[in-house]
Amino acid sequence: MPLAIRQQSCSAKPARFTDASAITSCRRHQLATELAGKHVVLGMTGGIACYKIAELTRLLTKAGATVQVAMTDAATQFITPVTMQALSGRPVYTSQWDARIPNNMPHIDLSREADAIVIAPASTDFLAKLANGLCDDLLSTLCIARDCPLLVVPAMNRQMWMNPATQRNVAQLRADGIELLGPDSGAQACGEVGDGRMLEPEAVYEAIASFFSPKTLTGRRVLLTAGPTFEPIDPVRGITNRSSGKMGFALARAAQQAGADVHLVAGPVGLETPWGVYRENVQTAQQMHDAVMRAVPDCDIFIGVAAVADWRVDHVADHKIKKTADRAIPSFSFVENPDILASVAKLPHPPFCVGFAAESGDLDVHGEEKRKRKNVPLLIGNLGPQTFGLDDNEVVLFEATGITRLPRADKQTLARALIAEIAKRLPDANVIA
Ligand code: C5P
Numbered sequence: 001m002p003l004a005i006r007q008q009s010c011s012a013k014p015a016r017f018t019d020a021s022a023i024t025s026c027r028r029h030q031l032a033t034e035l036a037g038k039h040v041v042l043g044m045t046g047g048i049a050c051y052k053i054a055e056l057t058r059l060l061t062k063a064g065a066t067v068q069v070a071m072t073d074a075a076t077q078f079i080t081p082v083t084m085q086a087l088s089g090r091p092v093y094t095s096q097w098d099a100r101i102p103n104n105m106p107h108i109d110l111s112r113e114a115d116a117i118v119i120a121p122a123s124t125d126f127l128a129k130l131a132n133g134l135c136d137d138l139l140s141t142l143c144i145a146r147d148c149p150l151l152v153v154p155a156m157n158r159q160m161w162m163n164p165a166t167q168r169n170v171a172q173l174r175a176d177g178i179e180l181l182g183p184d185s186g187a188q189a190c191g192e193v194g195d196g197r198m199l200e201p202e203a204v205y206e207a208i209a210s211f212f213s214p215k216t217l218t219g220r221r222v223l224l225t226a227g228p229t230f231e232p233i234d235p236v237r238g239i240t241n242r243s244s245g246k247m248g249f250a251l252a253r254a255a256q257q258a259g260a261d262v263h264l265v266a267g268p269v270g271l272e273t274p275w276g277v278y279r280e281n282v283q284t285a286q287q288m289h290d291a292v293m294r295a296v297p298d299c300d301i302f303i304g305v306a307a308v309a310d311w312r313v314d315h316v317a318d319h320k321i322k323k324t325a326d327r328a329i330p331s332f333s334f335v336e337n338p339d340i341l342a343s344v345a346k347l348p349h350p351p352f353c354v355g356f357a358a359e360s361g362d363l364d365v366h367g368e369e370k371r372k373r374k375n376v377p378l379l380i381g382n383l384g385p386q387t388f389g390l391d392d393n394e395v396v397l398f399e400a401t402g403i404t405r406l407p408r409a410d411k412q413t414l415a416r417a418l419i420a421e422i423a424k425r426l427p428d429a430n431v432i433a
Contacts, residue, residue, distance in 0.1 A: 034209055034412065036064030041114040043139045044084070046074025048189040049121035049155035049198035054079065056120060056201040057087040063209070068110060070094070070139050074123070096138040107141040114148045118208060120181075121155030121198050124166055130178065131169035151179045151211060153204055158194030181207045206275030210257040213416075216423035218259035223299040223351070224252050225292060225306035225340060227267030229285045233332060234317035241307050242388040245269035247356075248305035250415035252277045255301075258419050263299065265291045267306055285309050285337035292340050296351065301422065303354040304341035312337055345375045352426055353377065358384035367398040378425060380418065397421060 040060055044053055060067050067088040071081060081092035091100065098106050111117065119126060119139070126140070130152070135141040143150060152173065160166060161183060173180060182199040199207070226248020232238040245266060252264040253274035262277045265288055273279040280295075282288045285308045296302060311334035321330050345353045353376040359366045360383065367381035379398045387393040394408035395418070406417055423429060 034063045035060060035212060038065040038115045038212055039068065039113050040065050040208070041068045041070060041110055041117045041142070042088070043117060043119040043143070044069065044071045044075035044079075045119065045121060045123040045126040045139065046072060046077060047121040047123050047155045047198075048078060050075055050078035052198060052201045053120055054083060054087055056204050057084065059201060059205040060208070061088065063205070066090070068093075068113065070106075070110060070142065072126070072137055072139050093138060096141055098138070106138055107135075107145045111142045111146040111148065114146070116149045116151060116208070116211065117143060117146055118151045118153065118204075119143070120153035120204060122152040124156045124160045124163075127152065127154060127166060127169045127173065131172040131176075149179065149211070151181055151208065153181045153198055154183045154196065155198030156183075156196045157188060157190055158192055158196045161194075161196035179211065203275060210275065213254075213257035213259075214420070215259035216420055217255055217301075220255075220260045220301060220426075221263070221299045222252075222255040222260040222301045222303065223263045223265070223292065223295050224248055224255070224303045225265045225267075225288055225308070226252065227269040227271075228307050229267045229288055229309045229337075230283045231285065231309045231312040231337075232283075232316050233313050234319065234321045236320050239309060239312075240268070241309065242384075243267070243269075243307035243358075244389045245271050246389075246391065246411050247387065247393060247415070248303075249274060250411040251303060251305060251418060253412070254415035254419040255303075257416075258423065260301075263295050265295070265306075285312065285340070289338045289340045289343065292344065296344055296347065299351045301354070301426070302341075302344050302351045303356075303422070304344070305356050306340075307358060308340060309337055311335065339374075341376065342374050352422070354422060355379040357381045358387065360384055363396055364403065367396055368403070371398045378422065399425070 042057065044050055057067050068090055069084040069088050069092045071092060071094050073094065076094060081094060085092045093106055093110060096107055101109050129140045130143060133144055135144045170180065181204055183195055184197040184199050185195045186197050187193050188197055227245030228241040228243040230238045230240045249271045252262050256262045256274055256276045264277050264279045266279055266281050267288065268283055280291050282291050288306060288308060313332045314335045341353065341355045344350055355374050355376045357367055357370045357379055359381060363381045363383060367379055371379035377399060381396045381398060382393055392408055392410045393414055395406050395414065397404040406414060
C-alpha cells in the first residue's frame with residue numbers, strides 16, 4: 001500500500017495479558033446482537049460486588065440476551081430487586097414459594113428456560129452449598145435442578161477465598177463441570193488486597209460471550225498481526241498509516257471465542273486487549289517481523305491483518321531534525337521492510353496463512369494477484385477508504401477455487417464470520433458449527 005494514504009499518529013500501550021477491565025463504549029456498541037436469542041438466568045448472592053451486576057445486566061441485555069434475575073435474601077440487602085427488574089426488564093425472583101409461577105415450581109421452570117445460569121457474585125457460602133448439593137432457597141434449588149451449564153463468578157475477601165474449605169469446594173465445583181470465572185486480584189471492599197475480587201462486569205461479559213461461541217478453533221494456536229506500524233525518522237517523528245487495528249483486534253477476539261490460543265502482535269493502537277488474548281506490542285515493521293518469526297513455530301494459523309509499512313528510512317536521525325537557517329528541505333532515502341506474510345508463507349512448514357489486502361479500487365483483480373504473489377491459500381480483500389477507522393467493513397475472500405463475498409457488517413460480526421470461514425478451510429478441519 002502507498003505510504004501516502006496511511007498517515008496518522010497513534011499512542012502505544014504497554015503489552016499486557018487479558019485485560020478486559022476497560023472495554024470501550026465503542027466496542028460495547030458493536031456487540032448489539034452477539035447474544036441474541038440467549039436466555040441467561042443471572043443468580044445473585046450476598047456480597048458488595050452485587051452493584052457490579054447492574055452493569056453486567058446492561059451488557060447482557062444490550063447484546064441481545066434475555067436476563068432472568070434470581071436473588072438470595074442476602075443479595076437483596078446489597079441491591080434491590082426493583083433495580084434489577086428495571087435493568088433486566090423482567091420480574092425478579094427471590095423465593096421458592098413465589099406464587100407468580102403457575103405450578104409453583106420456580107426452581108424447575110426458571111432453569112428450564114435458561115441457556116446458562118450465571119451466579120454473580122457467588123459468595124463463599126454459595127460455593128459451599130453448590131459443592132455439597134445443598135438447596136434451601138430458590139437459587140440453590142434451581143442450580144441443582146438445572147439442565148443447562150452453570151458458570152460461577154466468585155467474589156469474597158482474600159482470606160475467605162484462600163481458606164482450605166473454599167479451595168476444596170472450588171476443586172469440587174471444577175470436578176463437577178462447573179465453570180469458574182475469576183476471581184480477580186486487587187483491592188477489596190474491606191480494604192485488604194489479594195485474590196477473591198470479582199471480575200469486572202466487562203470481563204464477566206466477555207467470558208459469557210466466549211462461552212456461548214461455537215468452538216471451531218479448539219486446540220488451535222492463532223498468531224495475528226494488527227494495526228499500523230510506525231517507522232521513526234527521528235526521535236519524535238515517524239511514518240505511519242491510517243489502520244485503526246479494529247479488524248485485527250476483532251479477529252483476535254473472535255478466534256479466542258472460537259476456542260483458540262491467540263497471540264496478537266499489535267502495532268501502535270489505543271485499543272484494549274481482547275479478553276483471553278496474549279498481546280505483544282511493537283512499533284516498527286522490523287520489530288513486528290521479529291516478533292512474528294519468534295512466535296510462528298508455535299502456531300497453526302497466521303493471519304496478517306496489520307498494515308505494515310513497506311519502507312523505512314535507512315538512517316534514523318539521532319536528534320530531532322531541525323529547520324535550518326537556509327530552510328533546506330530534508331531528504332530521506334528508504335529501504336524496504338521485510339514482508340512478514342511472505343516470510344511466513346515461505347517457511348518449510350508454514351501455518352495456514354491468511355493475508356489481508358486493502359486496495360483503493362479494482363479489488364477483484366488486485367486481490368487474486370496479491371494472493372498468488374504472497375503465496376497464501378486465503379487472502380481477504382477490502383477497500384481501504386471503506387474500512388480504515390470505521391466500525392464496519394465488507395470483504396472478499398480470494399482463494400484458488402474462486403471468490404466469496406461477505407456483505408457489509410460490523411467488524412465483530414464480520415470477524416466471527418471470517419473465523420468460521422478460516423476454520424472450514426483448515427487442512428484438517430473438524431468444524432463443529
Ligand atoms: O502488499 P500489501 O501490504 O498490500 O499486502 C498486504 C498483506 O501483506 C497483509 O496481510 C499484510 O499484513 C501483509 N504484509 C506483511 N508485511 C509487509 C507488508 C504487508 O506481512 N511488509
